[in-house]
Amino acid sequence: MEPLDSLLAARWQMAVSLGFHIVFACIGMVMPFFMAAAHRRWLRTGEVVYRELARRWAYGVAIFFAVGAVSGTVLSFELGMLWPRFMDIAGPIFGLPFALEGTAFFLEAIALGLYLYGWDRLPPRVHWAAGVVVGIAGVFSGIFVVAANAWMNSPAGFAWVDGQATDIDPVAAMFNAAWPWQALHMTLAAFVATGFAVAGLHAVLLLRRPGHPLHRAALRIALPFAVVAAFLQPISGDLSAKDVARRQPEKLAAMEALFETQTRAPLLIGGLPDVEAREVRYALELPGLLSFLAFADVDAEVQGLDAFPRELWPPVVVTHLAFQVMVGIGFFLMGVALLYLWARWKRPGWLDHPRFLRLLGLTMPLGFVAVEAGWIVTEVGRQPWIIYQILLTRDAVTTMPGIWVSLGIVSLIYALLTVFLVWLMRRQIRALHARPVSDFTTPRSAS
Amino acid sequence: MTPLLAFIVFVLAVSLALYLLLGGADFGAGILEWLTRGRDQRRLADAIAPVWEANHVWILLVIVILFVGFPSVYSTLTHYLHLPLLAALLGIVFRGAFFAFRHYDVGVDPAHRLYAWGYRISSVWTPFFLGMTLGAAFLGRIDPAPASFVDGFVAPWLNTFAAAVGLFTVVLCAYVAAVFMVGEVSAPSDQTYYARWGAGLLAAAVPIGGVVFWTAHRAGYPLLSHFLATPAALAALGVATLLLPLIALSLRRRRVWTSRVLVGLQLLAILGGFFAVEFPTLVRLRDGSELTLLNTQAPPAVLAWLAVALVVGVVVVFPATGYLFWVFKQGPADSDERAG
Numbered sequence: 185m186e187p188l189d190s191l192l193a194a195r196w197q198m199a200v201s202l203g204f205h206i207v208f209a210c211i212g213m214v215m216p217f218f219m220a221a222a223h224r225r226w227l228r229t230g231e232v233v234y235r236e237l238a239r240r241w242a243y244g245v246a247i248f249f250a251v252g253a254v255s256g257t258v259l260s261f262e263l264g265m266l267w268p269r270f271m272d273i274a275g276p277i278f279g280l281p282f283a284l285e286g287t288a289f290f291l292e293a294i295a296l297g298l299y300l301y302g303w304d305r306l307p308p309r310v311h312w313a314a315g316v317v318v319g320i321a322g323v324f325s326g327i328f329v330v331a332a333n334a335w336m337n338s339p340a341g342f343a344w345v346d347g348q349a350t351d352i353d354p355v356a357a358m359f360n361a362a363w364p365w366q367a368l369h370m371t372l373a374a375f376v377a378t379g380f381a382v383a384g385l386h387a388v389l390l391l392r393r394p395g396h397p398l399h400r401a402a403l404r405i406a407l408p409f410a411v412v413a414a415f416l417q418p419i420s421g422d423l424s425a426k427d428v429a430r431r432q433p434e435k436l437a438a439m440e441a442l443f444e445t446q447t448r449a450p451l452l453i454g455g456l457p458d459v460e461a462r463e464v465r466y467a468l469e470l471p472g473l474l475s476f477l478a479f480a481d482v483d484a485e486v487q488g489l490d491a492f493p494r495e496l497w498p499p500v501v502v503t504h505l506a507f508q509v510m511v512g513i514g515f516f517l518m519g520v521a522l523l524y525l526w527a528r529w530k531r532p533g534w535l536d537h538p539r540f541l542r543l544l545g546l547t548m549p550l551g552f553v554a555v556e557a558g559w560i561v562t563e564v565g566r567q568p569w570i571i572y573q574i575l576l577t578r579d580a581v582t583t584m585p586g587i588w589v590s591l592g593i594v595s596l597i598y599a600l601l602t603v604f605l606v607w608l609m610r611r612q613i614r615a616l617h618a619r620p621v622s623d624f625t626t627p628r629s630a631s
Numbered sequence: 632m633t634p635l636l637a638f639i640v641f642v643l644a645v646s647l648a649l650y651l652l653l654g655g656a657d658f659g660a661g662i663l664e665w666l667t668r669g670r671d672q673r674r675l676a677d678a679i680a681p682v683w684e685a686n687h688v689w690i691l692l693v694i695v696i697l698f699v700g701f702p703s704v705y706s707t708l709t710h711y712l713h714l715p716l717l718a719a720l721l722g723i724v725f726r727g728a729f730f731a732f733r734h735y736d737v738g739v740d741p742a743h744r745l746y747a748w749g750y751r752i753s754s755v756w757t758p759f760f761l762g763m764t765l766g767a768a769f770l771g772r773i774d775p776a777p778a779s780f781v782d783g784f785v786a787p788w789l790n791t792f793a794a795a796v797g798l799f800t801v802v803l804c805a806y807v808a809a810v811f812m813v814g815e816v817s818a819p820s821d822q823t824y825y826a827r828w829g830a831g832l833l834a835a836a837v838p839i840g841g842v843v844f845w846t847a848h849r850a851g852y853p854l855l856s857h858f859l860a861t862p863a864a865l866a867a868l869g870v871a872t873l874l875l876p877l878i879a880l881s882l883r884r885r886r887v888w889t890s891r892v893l894v895g896l897q898l899l900a901i902l903g904g905f906f907a908v909e910f911p912t913l914v915r916l917r918d919g920s921e922l923t924l925l926n927t928q929a930p931p932a933v934l935a936w937l938a939v940a941l942v943v944g945v946v947v948v949f950p951a952t953g954y955l956f957w958v959f960k961q962g963p964a965d966s967d968e969r970a971g
Contacts, residue, residue: 243735246731246734246735247731247732247735250727250728250730250731251727251728251731253687253727254723254724254726254727254728255724256691257687257690257691257720257723258720258723258724260691260694260695261694261709261716261720262720263698263709264698264705264706264708264709264710265709265710265713265716265717268706268707268709268710269706271698271702271705271706271709272702272703272706273702275698275699275702275705275706275929276699276700276702276929276930276933277933279695279698279699279700279933279937280699280936280937280940282695282698282699283695283696283699283937283940283941283944284940284943284944286688286691286692286695286940286944287940287943287944287947287948289688289691290688290944290947290948290951290952291947291948291951293688294948294951294952294954294955295951297955297959298954298955298958301959302958305958305959306958352929352930352932352933353932354932354933354936354937355936582710582713583710583783584710584713584780584783584784585780586780590713590717593717593721597721597724597725601724601728604728604732608732608735608736611736611737612736612737614737615737
């Protein structure tokens, strides 16, 4: 008897692998922009603190990129190891973005090699440009991968005849309906999460070393990215929700825990769905707002879960709660962004205030919690399908028994790596703080 | 075979060959570090640091070409060879992580011993299991209707032939790395040191190659007679053999680029010979059926777009890789100060 059946174990293993990889993928695609921004300031102003910052951040990028690269390699195999039947069908259809992603990733790796080791070998502008290319290639690679996931939500580019895909059109598959919205939402999420994580980290360090020039410079660079992205993200979220309402009404119903089809559907804030009783407890209801957000009309009818056979419902509790967490954090971070802008305009002194720094410290993990929650909404909300309305997840899973063992191994290793990385970062910071502050203020000749 | 399919097979073969050469040198640097007991830990790491990420993208390219272009090859291998692939993946994760940790962590203290050992062990472990997987794909013990867990998921790869291919792969990796290192150090005594390792590993590779043929024969896979019956493969085997004395001589004279080119040719001959024997087979099943480049190929529209993506990739990646190597590989790794 197995403690976990293969389907559940495989889903968990996929969740652990993706959940781990996504953090590194986000950091790997956004941090290079911070690093390049710091580098540019150094080139322009000659202030040595920005060169030091670019170098410190480049170390971070190198470590996170390496872990992101290997955990991404794991995923490229795991897709087949856990879901062989899925890859048999999907590989030829959604492979085009993967092939393009390979190119983007390759370019990213090359540009990173040039940047990290090019300090004394490349002309300054070329060197800086290599850093920018790392970021751009990273964003492209993320957008391509999301195309493949979006295809699972809105399969396109083939005809489904007797359990076989025919007339495959890889371009139509890549340009599926969900891609633009998912790619936009994910890219912004990466900027929000990484921006606040970096700003939060340096804010915490600034509390420990008040006025440390490196951390102040870090905040000056990371926060504007985070703030801009945090303002744009709710807009992109709204576009995404409208798209889901059109294409995957049962996913929207699960996100909102809407059991009954209704006009003037309410938007729920919080609440714990009770699937048996088909009701939601402890929720704040805003009448008509869901209809409005989904279809731009308070009287529009929104399909509830009752419009779908029970066996095709996504897990409602998980989807709903994850959605609440994501949206809640998204609005909280937008609030922080608003506070930042207002303070910058009216009360610049607040930005150095320990309370504001503590608030930023609080945001450090939040963006990534929202990213994880968002992926739970996307993936769990698509269940029981692995390819929406084409292939059930349980029909795609490997026939190999004992997947719970590999789930255990993979989880253990990723947990160990996480501990290692935290410890490693603490060491980097300790080494940094051991250096005299004058290292970061006295102008030195450029080497 | 249509020109389209031929192009994709060509890129697949080139990617695999480059992975064996570049990724192999990379794994080999870790194996060599173990063999030489960390003698030149710093230099070995510096030699590969700027290019190591790029060296491992080739395996991703192989994987993507397989699952897009030959989906059932990919799904059959990942399904039935789940366990050795899982082992290889764990090696890949540990190796990448420990390499990065070691390179970017501060200071020198006991943690670095852990990184070094993690990196060295996974440098042997990973190519071993990758080689094992490759051997298992061709051996013909993959059973599409297995009677038990062992029949389905263990027996296809847990056998002497697959293990011999794994071992052979490990030795080849170390060999490539040793020859590569001759050009990465500048002192003649250091060059001689690596040249000797190169020659020694080459001497080890020959009997281990023999073991591969012998275990194949014992497992009922007549690899040697197939080699002898395929003119192209026989020619490749002949080239690889004729290169043996030339490489030994070139290493003795510490001719950096001659040695590198000859070793590259030799590895291509070994790999090419093997695929000439097996062409167009990629996976052999227990019931005698085969998954080939022809009977698993995706529809033409898929292959056409895959080809477009690959051409885009070649146009972008090759000049960039060339630039990377041009910037960092113009002289021995120890001839200058590396930023870090």
